[in-house]
Amino acid sequence: MPTYKLTYFNFMGLAEPIRLILKYMGQEFEDVRIERSDWPQVKEAMPFGKVPVLEIDGKKIHQSTAICRYLGKQAGIAGKNDKESLEIDMIVDTFQDFRMEIVKLMQEQDPEAKEKKKETLIKETVPYYLAKFDEVIKNNGGHLVNGSLSWGDIYIISLTDSMTGILKTDIVTNYPNIQELKKKVFSIPKIKAWVDKRPKTDF
CATH class of the missing domain: 1.20.1050.10 (Glutathione S-transferase Yfyf (Class Pi); Chain A, domain 2)
Incomplete structure (x- = not known):
């Protein structure tokens, strides 16, 4: 089973649709919520210095809509055609x-x-x-x-x-x-x- 780790700030924002789709899938994930004070350090490790970032087996994926689209396909809710x-x-x-x-x-x-x-x-x-x-x-x-x-x-x-x-x-x-x-x-x-x-x- 792949492992999932989601990194974002401690609010809903752009990460919440990702959280909801993962929950819909029944997929467990690590919900990492960073504080603003920690952002400068965390930013260096993020692709293009932005969040949310979803790590799938260590592979970092960014851009919230791209993540949701991918998860939607995995969940079978990305359109029938x-x-x-x-x-x-x-x-x-x-x-x-x-x-x-x-x-x-x-x-x-x-x-x-x-x-x-x-x-x-x-x-x-x-x-x-x-x-x-x-x-x-x-x-x-x-x-x-x-x-x-x-x-x-x-x-x-x-x-x-x-x-x-x-x-x-x-x-x-x-x-x-x-x-x-x-x-x-x-x-x-x-x-x-x-x-x-x-x-x-x-x-």
């Missing part, structure tokens, strides 16, 4: 555009500018993207693609959960199809068991 796989990638890549707007907010150092960016995000950016994702889910039988669970579902639901923590407001309140998908994902027994006992962090 090339077209479905393409659709998952398309939606996740679009979600990444959305996520980068949140990243810009987190990187803003000026308090006044940060508050203005947050207001714009909540009033304009979040509704723009989530309304479209909600419609995609509605039109695909309650999932992102073809009415069945994919790694993209887990990825997006996990990160909207994290974004809610960052923005300190439940961003999916007005989007019933996203809410319903969240219930589906978090009610999967192995995922639910993890969510119920995982370390409590802000985002």
Whole structure:
């Protein structure tokens, strides 16, 4: 059996979709959570100086979406054919555009500018993207693609959960199809068991 070791900071963020997919697979893994103070030293050992990094039998794999895509294939939730796989990638890549707007907010150092960016995000950016994702889910039988669970579902639901923590407001309140998908994902027994006992962090 291969061994898995996941390295990230002590919060959900980009590592949580990986954790959830590993749990869905029933795959045990070492969940290494580094402190900010230790990052300069740890960074030197990471490919391209970034996390999350998943080590599989000592081989370091980076880029969260690449990791999730690989694990999704291993778990049989990466689409039933090339077209479905393409659709998952398309939606996740679009979600990444959305996520980068949140990243810009987190990187803003000026308090006044940060508050203005947050207001714009909540009033304009979040509704723009989530309304479209909600419609995609509605039109695909309650999932992102073809009415069945994919790694993209887990990825997006996990990160909207994290974004809610960052923005300190439940961003999916007005989007019933996203809410319903969240219930589906978090009610999967192995995922639910993890969510119920995982370390409590802000985002």
